[in-house]
Amino acid sequence: MEQTISPAAASAAARQRRPITDELRERVRRDLPEIAEINNDELRSKVVEAWSFSLAGTSYESLVDMPACGVPGIFEAKSGNQTDHLRAVTRQAILVADDYIKNFPQLDIDRDLVIAGALCHDIGKPWEFDPINRQRWKSSPHTGRPAIRHPAYGVHICLSVGLPEEVAHVAAAHSSEGNMVARSIENAIIHAVDEAYWQVMTAGNQVDPDTIPAAFRRP
Numbered sequence: 001m002e003q004t005i006s007p008a009a010a011s012a013a014a015r016q017r018r019p020i021t022d023e024l025r026e027r028v029r030r031d032l033p034e035i036a037e038i039n040n041d042e043l044r045s046k047v048v049e050a051w052s053f054s055l056a057g058t059s060y061e062s063l064v065d066m067p068a069c070g071v072p073g074i075f076e077a078k079s080g081n082q083t084d085h086l087r088a089v090t091r092q093a094i095l096v097a098d099d100y101i102k103n104f105p106q107l108d109i110d111r112d113l114v115i116a117g118a119l120c121h122d123i124g125k126p127w128e129f130d131p132i133n134r135q136r137w138k139s140s141p142h143t144g145r146p147a148i149r150h151p152a153y154g155v156h157i158c159l160s161v162g163l164p165e166e167v168a169h170v171a172a173a174h175s176s177e178g179n180m181v182a183r184s185i186e187n188a189i190i191h192a193v194d195e196a197y198w199q200v201m202t203a204g205n206q207v208d209p210d211t212i213p214a215a216f217r218r219p
């Protein structure tokens with residue numbers, strides 16, 4: 001006999017999380033080596049905790065298991081995995097920040113916040129990408145598709161592990177959701193390099209053409 005699962009039970013199952021182990025933390029540090037660039041000890045360890053918390057709430061064991069796309073169906077890169085985007089955005093945000101810090105000292109840029117923010121800007125994506133969640137959202141008219149996009153879910157993760165509001169702001173407002181607010185100076189840098197990444201990948205023919213949003217399509 002076919003077993004049916006009530007929406008409430010399916011939702012409860014989706015919220016089950018794996019324990020956060022030292023092995024998972026170590027895996028996060030290995031997959032995102034730019035974490036070591038964060039000077040402040042507490043901020044650095046909370047970024048590790050945040051990614052561990054994010055992955056442990058999904059069916060992904062690691063970031064390299066996640067496809068290299070903006071979100072499923074949009075900006076699907078022809079190769080690689082999710083760490084390519086996160087690491088490129090972080091490296092480029094550091095380069096941009098360092099240039100401003102050196103040449104425009106009147107700007108008050110917090111380098112550690114740039115690095116932590118860039119590393120955590122997409123921290124809600126494992127939840128949004130998780131095939132189990134996507135199947136659940138597809139099968140119910142009550143949840144929305146997705147129920148919660150990665151910027152909002154990313155805020156939940158950042159604040160749950162005690163990351164500062166400044167980093168939660170980057171998760172919340174690095175994307176088009178941020179068009180409703182005034183972005184922080186660190187988030188302005190991250191937003192710019194995040195968008196540039198997909199423009200450059202598109203120009204370099206590295207994105208499946210069927211997944212390029214209309215506004216980015218080339219004649």
Ligand SMILES: [Fe+2]
Nearest residue numbers: 085121122194
């Ligand atoms: Fe991103």
